[in-house]
Amino acid sequence: MLHMVYHYYKGRFSQSEIDVVTEIPFRIMVDGVELATMMCTPVKLRELALGFLAFERIIESMDDVVSVEVDEDESDAYVQLKKPLKIIERRIFTSGCGGGVTFHLDYHDYPPVRTERTLDPKTVPSLIQDLHDAAVLYHQSRGIHTAALSDGEKLIAVAEDVGRHNALDKLRGETLERGIDTRDHILISTGRISSDMLRKAARMNTPFVISRTSPTSLSIYVAKRLGITLIGYVRRDKFNVYSHPENLASRMEAVVERAWNSVSST
Amino acid sequence: MLHMVYHYYKGRFSQSEIDVVTEIPFRIMVDGVELATMMCTPVKLRELALGFLAFERIIESMDDVVSVEVDEDESDAYVQLKKPLKIIERRIFTSGCGGGVTFHLDYHDYPPVRTERTLDPKTVPSLIQDLHDAAVLYHQSRGIHTAALSDGEKLIAVAEDVGRHNALDKLRGETLERGIDTRDHILISTGRISSDMLRKAARMNTPFVISRTSPTSLSIYVAKRLGITLIGYVRRDKFNVYSHPENLASRMEAVVERAWNSVSST
Known part of the structure; x- marks a missing residue:
């Protein structure tokens, strides 16, 4: 930009x-629930959503995924899973380079x-x-x-x-x-x-x-x-x-x- | 190290x-509730807990804080607030340098x-x-x-x-x-x-x-x-x-x- x-x-x-470098907020919706919103560069958003889910152990492979739709204008991803979303054990964990977790986008x-x-x-x-x-x-x-x-x-x-x-x-x-x-x-x-x-x-x-x-x-x-x-x-x-x-x-x-x-x- | x-x-x-550089997981407990766990360098942990709470708008100043205890061995901070903890509107938001939020520390x-x-x-x-x-x-x-x-x-x-x-x-x-x-x-x-x-x-x-x-x-x-x-x-x-x-x-x-x-x- x-x-x-x-x-x-x-x-x-x-x-x-x-x-x-372009930075946007990108929201990952799984089965209609907002799982995470992350600040990112708007390239390979589909891959970002899938990789995030894989690292979070929400999916193991593409076999667990029914569909992934990325709305580039809204910068949202809508993911549908085969099995219901697993329950999340720990709420928040910021990491590494500073993570930077926040509850607000305001x-x-x-x-x-x-x-x-x-x-x-x-x-x-x-x-x-x-x-x-x-x-x-x-x-x-x-x-x-x-x-x-x-x-x-x-x-x-x-x-x-x-x-x-x-x-x-x-x-x-x-x-x-x-x-x-x-x-x-x-x-x-x-x-x-x-x-x-x-x-x-x-x-x-x-x-x-x-x-x-x-x-x-x-x-x-x-x-x-x-x-x-x-x-x-x-x-x-x-x-x-x-x-x-x-x-x-x-x-x-x-x-x-x-x-x-x-x-x-x- | x-x-x-x-x-x-x-x-x-x-x-x-x-x-x-030393990296440890540091847990911030507020009024007995785990608010966040972040990976960080174990220096100025008390300041880290207070600054995090301030940026999250959980505290406005030191007047909102009854006490902050940092257990260096366990790398936990125990914070007591004057008023009850505000409800968090949005669950997760990773940011900036890649944020890196995760639900697991495993x-x-x-x-x-x-x-x-x-x-x-x-x-x-x-x-x-x-x-x-x-x-x-x-x-x-x-x-x-x-x-x-x-x-x-x-x-x-x-x-x-x-x-x-x-x-x-x-x-x-x-x-x-x-x-x-x-x-x-x-x-x-x-x-x-x-x-x-x-x-x-x-x-x-x-x-x-x-x-x-x-x-x-x-x-x-x-x-x-x-x-x-x-x-x-x-x-x-x-x-x-x-x-x-x-x-x-x-x-x-x-x-x-x-x-x-x-x-x-x-």
Whole structure:
């Protein structure tokens, strides 16, 4: 999915359209019952439904399946089984990369995050560097994600976990316990930015989300809708801005205007 | 957590102890009810429980919490709330990086994966290269994971998703539909190797799991227990073997023996 983004490089901004990975909610209905809804990339949805059922031991082979219909528009799968759906023993179990289980899918419940704060673009790469330096477990063993809260100058809290969602949850828990008001702060993560991360940012009222890696289409949509400045692909002297660049610096709008005009006129 | 691994470098093996990220199942009990069990890194467990509850809108602030006790040995959190636990509207929702929700936590149900097959170590980096070449969506937009099934020479099926778990599910679904017997095959992923991936490999009877990135402590434990050869950190001319190196090549055992002796004697 193509998105217009702002590229920052050595103090200057330019703009272009780039491809980002598409993320949608996909619902698996089995014999008329909603079994699971998962965020995914809308390719091979039929295979995703079947594989999920197989790994959950709901089916053993295609012999257990009467039919699978995928409604691409609604992004639902309707599965009919030969035998009645087995009873599920344990309700929830999040896993691995952070799993990220939630009981809600409620982007529309959130009011936009409003802020008077602006962020100096020059500080963005250094915040990612600070995050890297603060990652104790990462330097021991790799294979770990780090999340941090910053006031724009330094890191206030840092959490690590094998899962990027867990790292964010730990960060949230710590700010609650320490009584830190997260409003107007900056959320930083080593992990890819999917819609969940934006949901969590909205919940924390953080108007900036920064990651070393890429966002999904849905996270850009949610960021735009919620007034969050989404920054990704941060390197030593460059990064991409996916939404609300106007919060990036006091003179950002003028800079973008010029960049946009120069792109348009060529 | 320290683990003894075999390092492959340009056709030769050596052995050393390296640190891998610890992964445990962590159960959050609220007012005596099991709310969720998640795989995580055992650091800041109290914060993880509180942050999870906050993001799920079960608590708004610490004022809603009577007490939080973390039993580090059992890796359980016991939370007491002031008001009764709100009713959960939607049962399950997996998210973002692949979520990975499951109803089972059942490593002990699986019989060991047995194989007569051996894998030539020289082919390991080229399989990862094949995976990279096959990643269509990745090359468009980044921010995506790829999973593949190989017979040791070529890739038989490939799937991509924003979530590494979803990519594996799609791969499983495709092999079911195409009637491919996954037994004796090789599972390859771009994502980090957490215990879920080993659970899925066992379910597919694939005796080899290969990833460009690192495994967790629990995935190594499960791999050892289930007879799966776990390979990670694959680069152009090197990789690490975390379990069952004896399946790697016909003469692997002798090679390892020599490497081990040479390490021991220095």
